[in-house]
Amino acid sequence: MDVASWNVNSLRARLERVGAWLDREAPDVVCLQETKATDDKFPREVFEDRGYDLEVFGQPTYNGVCIAAKAPYALEDVQRGFPDASSDAEKRLIAATVGGLRLVNVYVPNGSSVGSDKFEYKLRWYARLRKLLDDTADPDTPWVICGDFNVAPDDRDVHAPDAYRGAVMFSDEEKAAYQRLKAFGLADVLRHFSDEAGVYTWWDYRRLGFQKNRGWRIDHFLATPPAVERARSIRVNRDERKGPQPSDHAPVIATFTDA
């Protein structure tokens, strides 16, 4: 079962590209972030015309996430947002059970700049995600948390670590929040397979960021031990960052064996 995660930076602005990518990669399960569409304006046909089961959780302009699964896989026990988030306007989390995995798709807040109100919101969001696991998950069962974490875990994950040390996405506070999440009992699936530096998933649109390979690894798959046992490989579709109208993120695809 191939599970893909991609921050598309607006699905409607990326429809052709996403359709071509679905046809080429044929992932069994797709988690998107930053769909940027309300549920009534979501272009469901890009998934449904290809036989995907689809669950969306959107809002106008910002954020928005979805999960899609292609037969024979189907989505069960769908959860939208945190259990306590009835008043939370930011649609950043959707979870479902698929192929024997509990899959949580997250779009962690960016944080704007260290010390800002948005930065504090980001740190609290990480704490809420950890609490969600504490309250509802079990490290002895197969859970996968994937998405845009907006944190580069260590120096291998930033093209110029010394230039960005302490900045947003690479501050000690954010790394610590990410590590507290992992301490629930999660492994970084990419690091399970590789310790190489320079495996990036995001490149700034500005200043020729991609052309100069000034990248960051901020999109991740985290997994409990039973899910890691089922993981067979993980890769970044780096070529999706090329060509006309790319998202600033590339898709990441992890392969898991069936239960």
Place this chain on the structure above:
DNA sequence: ATGGCTGCTTTGAGCAGA
């Protein structure tokens, strides 16, 4: 130090992203 690209929005300058 600043802004550098991109997408969105009851259309157009400002916000947010990362």
